[in-house]
Amino acid sequence: MSMANLQRMAQQMQRDMARVQAELDAAVVEGSAGGGVVRATASGRQEVLAIVIDPSAVDPDDVEMLQDLVLTAVNDALRASREMAEQKMAAVTGGLRLPGM
Numbered sequence: 001m002s003m004a005n006l007q008r009m010a011q012q013m014q015r016d017m018a019r020v021q022a023e024l025d026a027a028v029v030e031g032s033a034g035g036g037v038v039r040a041t042a043s044g045r046q047e048v049l050a051i052v053i054d055p056s057a058v059d060p061d062d063v064e065m066l067q068d069l070v071l072t073a074v075n076d077a078l079r080a081s082r083e084m085a086e087q088k089m090a091a092v093t094g095g096l097r098l099p100g101m
Contacts, residue, residue, distance in 0.1 A: 016092040024085055031076025038069040042077040044085055 024044030032039045037057040041050040051073070057066055 013092065017089075020088045020092055023088060027081075027084060029077055029080040029084060031073045031078070031080055033069040033072035033076065038066070038073040040070070040073040040077040042074075042081045044081055044088075046078050046081045046085070048074055048077065 027044030028041055028049065029044070030039055030041050034057060037054040039052045040048060041052075042048050051070060053066070053070070057069060059065065
């Protein structure tokens with residue numbers, strides 16, 4: 001493989017990575033718990049964007065349950081975000097895991 005071909009491939013990979021990063025910035029995923037009474041929304045960059053709690057989930061005598069539901073919903077959203085990012089990156093890198101990605 002010539003140096004020019006290698007350089008073109010590297011430039012294409014950089015463009016593809018920039019496109020994937022932009023897609024992840026714009027992507028939104030949701031996680032939920034308690035049959036949907038608590039929902040968390042996250043970006044493709046694993047940033048929590050919103051938490052929605054149905055009033056039926058609010059029991060002043062059982063705050064711990066609500067805390068557990070929120071934690072579960074947030075972790076579910078972040079897991080979905082990570083999986084989406086890994087799939088998009090694998091499409092660019094051919095499954096090669098790059099540091100920091």
